[in-house]
Amino acid sequence: MLFHGIGAAPGLAVAKSLVIRPLPKLTAANRSIERSQVDAELSRFKQAVEQAGAQLEAIIARARKAGDETKADIVEAQSMMLTDPTLEDGVREKISTQLYSAVRAVTETIAEQADIMAGLDDPYLRERGADVKDIGVRLASILLGVQEQDLSMLPEEVILVSREITTSQMASLDVSKVKGVIGEVGGKTSHAAILANNMGIPAVLGCLGILDAIGDGELVSVDGDTGNVETQIDSGRLAGIKGDIARRKALKESLNELIDKPARTRDGVLIELAANIMDPEGAAKAAKLGADGIGLYRTEFLFMDRSAAPAEDEQYEAYAKVLKRMQGKPVIIRTLDIGGDKKIAYLNLPKEENPFLGYRAIRICLQEKALFMTQLRAILRAGVHGRALIMYPMIASLEEVRAANQILQEAKESLRTEGLPFDDALQAGIMVEIPSAAVMADLLILETAFFSIGSNDLTQYTLAVDRMNEKISKLYNPFQPGVLRLIRTVIETANQAGGGKFAGMCGEMASDPVATLLLLGLGLTEFSVNPSALLKIKKIITSVDMAYAREVAAKAMQLSTADEIVSYLSAAIPKELQDYL
């Protein structure tokens, strides 16, 4: 059976499914017990707690071994909850006096405790309710005899199938065992997709209906390039898929010869082909792939999943590590981009009706000046270890650029006063992702060093399409002529400004081979792509010449609909490159 979703991270894989389903509903048979069963039920509960404790200990040991202290601490707190007297007393009371089954007693006691947490006015503590629920699910799974689904410890290779692939699932899974992920919700730009890309795991999201159709442990294939998911695979089909995997692997390996070659078009135009990363490990990977720099370093991941913001020294260490790994190649460090779909509990951000139009990114930084100042100081100090550039996200007006640059100046002054070494020449540019910034690019370029086009948000804001909304996700299309005209304006404005100013692109569109000829032809000089797409994009750049790219771009810009543009661009890619799409 064939399903179709959104190809969210490239690659093809086939393996047994590991389906994460909601726990079964309690039936009359397992809700209540007889008086005579109380002792047996109490000891079942005790055994379940011991078993769950052993599972958590194993996860903690693994996390410590991997140097992941944050995760170890979170699980440690969960393991404490497991043996908690409040939980134990509640469960024992429900079993012995109310004659509840152990699983029902656990479920209800956990729900009571989670409700207490949910009612707290502290958002960080409210989120701990999720830890309490995790414990409840773990205990209930053991009591119901449902297979434990610890993604960090899997006996065999699997493809993970779930309603929603959560960030914590992605963060905990064992990369050597999880060959692919399939989610019923989400898309190219959800966190799960970004993490899957970073980890090199094929992912298809937005794959509706798969949960009802797939059996536990059934063979399933996931094709992150096409968005296809296949079930009911017989031996003939399995051989076909394996052949496909081998063919694509060979194709991918043929790209390795490009690692040390520059991204130069056939007629000699040198393009800067950089990588998007979220942590220092990403920089190591990018350097290995021969990236010309880092076009987007997403610093917000340093700020997430913790109880307070990282101190200046901790940030400095991370930024310095990236700069050292890139050995003098440019590294564009984007300042904190939170809000919208990315939450940070300790900032106490209020819930908003329209988070994407609300308090996020630079808007937060300009109000939380201390937070911003700490980050800018850390970047300026790290700047002595390489070539750093700062990028402000979500710029809508010139006032914001000036206000941010003002704080940057103050950060420099304070470092000067303290006598700390820093990169005084460090320049700042902006992310162009709000239509107003694209429209007034001529004014913004006068006071910024560069533009980097954030095609994901620019598309969402230009078309007024919430990219998280499944119902309208088909309307989200960066190839809409309205979006392309804004992109053209931004590129042309930067190229005409002179003085070393440039336009780059760090959004998903830069990683899409269908867009490469168009972007080249429009005059884009810096592409910042997902590491997994880097060599593929380099292959295209090095196989074409600018005259052809310009001709293709000019024709594409005359077409009137996104569909026409995509089919024209796909066909315009030279035949020998079609395999790389």
Add this chain to the structure above:
Amino acid sequence: MVQREITVTNATGLHARPAALLVAQAAKSKSKVMILFNDKTINAKSILNVLGGGIRQGSQIVVRVEGEDEQPTLEALCQLIETLPE
């Protein structure tokens, strides 16, 4: 029974890690250990109770200990709360 009023000063209040440290310390005691806060009586040996108490930076709490090792327990807990990291 011994008790003492104390102010929580660390930045995050009794969040996950500080709360875990407190509960681990309380669990060592043979006495009954309670925290009185906002008209609530919190069992200091229960991480769920302590987290659910919603104690933050600046919260005034009363630590109350009742049992055979009440005095050393009270001293150890107050010292821990005063020197909590984060």
